[in-house]
Amino acid sequence: MSMSTRPTDGTSTDGLLDRQDERLAADTGAAGQLRAAWRRIRSGDIGSLPVIIGLILIAVVFQILNPLFLSSTNIVNLMLDSAAVGTIAVGVVLVLLLAQIDLSIGSVSGLSAAVLAVLYVQLGLPLWIALLAPMLIGAVIGLIYAGLFLRFGVPSFVSTLGGLLAVLGLQLLLLGNNGSINLPFDSFIVEFAQTMxxxxxxxxxxxxxxxxxxxxxxxxxxxxxxxxxxxxxxxxxxxxxxxxxxxxxxxxxxxxxxxxxxAAMFVFFLAVIAVVAYALKRTRWGRAMYAIGGNVEAARRAGIHVNWVYVSAFAISSLLAAVGGLLAAGRLAAATLSSGTGDVNLTAIAAAVIGGTSLFGGRGHAQSALLGILVIEAIASGLNLLNLDSSIRFMVTGGVLVLAVVVDSLSRRSRAAHGTA
Incomplete structure (x- = not known):
């Protein structure tokens, strides 16, 4: 009995290897695609659906409470505020894909701002050198974490926690007693982050x-x-x-x-996401990232150079943290003792997780950083428009983060039950 069907666009499914199952053979045309999508959702493969629904609800609620929320001026400000921490969050996605963590990203971004200010303002070096040096330092810090993990078996949680303190100490040392170095308003980095x-x-x-x-x-x-x-x-x-x-x-x-x-800075943020997304989806390195995050031992036995992938992921993560610090310094037009401190660390990690990156490794996309940071900044913007205290923002963001982890855990359990984990 033939199980072949014809989709609505006239293309036959005869001989297609993934349509041999009669249940899949019927998933043609618009109705079939909807059935297939619903089946994926029921099996726990929900993708970015929860965060997209969350963004819509946030927009609707805050727009009702304050009509200025969806104004073009507020949206532009929201995009500008998202770029710096969002860039850091892209790097977080990479280490989370490997079921690792980097707790020093905030400190690395603060050190990056301090190095920029010292080299450009105090020492008078060309701006390109002042921008390149912090990025190189960030990459080296990531290499150190990878070395500690691979050579001595130091968990990334421990090594990056120690790195957080050490890097913060370097930042304080560079900024000295004044604790702040202002950047010229006519410098490229400030114009790029504020007025371009x-x-x-x-x-x-x-x-x-x-x-x-x-x-x-x-x-x-x-x-x-x-x-x-x-x-x-x-x-x-x-x-x-x-x-x-x-x-x-x-x-x-x-x-x-x-x-x-x-904003030019937001376009730069989107470009970073596009490059990382292409690397994850279209290159052997990207496929290796997902394979290692899913099962490191199986990936090693499949011939994947596991150590090299770990090294590259940690290095790129710290590099992007440094880039985020440079953008934040330009946005503030200064490097201060508070640069990279406060909630930068947790916001970047929360953005990656809220956007759909699994803490268990192996699932997530570069776009997760964009969706997650938009959720966090939308909440912050809406609460600011309502003149509510920042403590409310922290509590709401924390609740959203916990909810995102719960959804991820439940979807992971559902995928395991349906044999698609």
Whole structure:
């Protein structure tokens, strides 16, 4: 008895290796895709759905309480506030994918700001040197953590906790008794973080380019799966999704341009996410990251160079923490004793987890940092507009973090029960 079916776009499923099961063979067309999506959700594969729903609820609630929440001016400020810590959170995603942790990211970002200020303001070195040196220092710190973990078996929790204190001491030593070094307002780093926005035509072109990039990636994936005799999305579906993305992005750009426009620093943050996302999804290194996070011993027996992946992940994580510190220094136009301290550490880690990165390793995406930091900054912005104390923000953010971990734990248990973990 033949189990072949024909999807709505006219492409036969005959001979497709992943459609041999009669339950999957029926998942064609729009209705079939909805059934498949519902089955994935029931099995615990919920992806970014909870955080997206959370963002929508946050926007609706705060907009009702204060109509200024969704104003273009407030959205621009929210994006500017998200970029620095969001960049740090991208690095956190990498170490969490390996079921590790880095507790020193805040201190590394603070040290980065201090080194920038000392080299550029006090010693008068060129800005490019003052920017490059902190990034190199950050990468070296990550290499030290990786060495302690691989050579001596020191858990990353312990080594990075010790690093937090040591790096904080270096920051205090560099800033000296004054405890603060101001950056010139006419310097590139300050202008980049505060007053640099894309020209309106360029912002529209960038939105179109993002939609075009999605189209090319989707078409490439479709061709690759077809060559492997696997089912793939229809061209109609790809074009519809591309058109939707294009319309949404152009609308967002138009709305932001009614205020100051699209911030250059936020575009840089998106570029960091795009590069890391490509590396995780399209390279052998990225596939190795997920394999090690899922089962390190199985990855080692499969021939993956486990040690090299650990080294690269820790180094990139600390490097991105340093970059985030540079952006934060530009945003503040100063390096102070409070740079990188306070809630920077926990906010970056919380952003990665809230965005959908699993604390158990092996699950997460670079986009998790974007979604998570938007949730945290949206909560902070909404509470500020309501003139509520920062203590409320900490409690709400903590509650959201715990909820995210609970959802991750439940979905992980559901995947195990359905044999998809």
């Amino acid at each position: 926005f894309l020209p309106a035509p360029l912002a529209y072109v960038l939105a179109a380019a993002i939609a075009g990039w999605y189209l090319l990636a989707a078409v490439h994936t479709r061709r690759t799966r077809r060559r492997g005799s696997l089912s793939a999305a229809s061209m109609t579906g790809i074009l519809v999704r591309t058109g939707t993305i294009l319309v949404v992005l152009e609308a967002v750009v138009w709305y932001l341009n009614t205020s100051r426009g699209v």
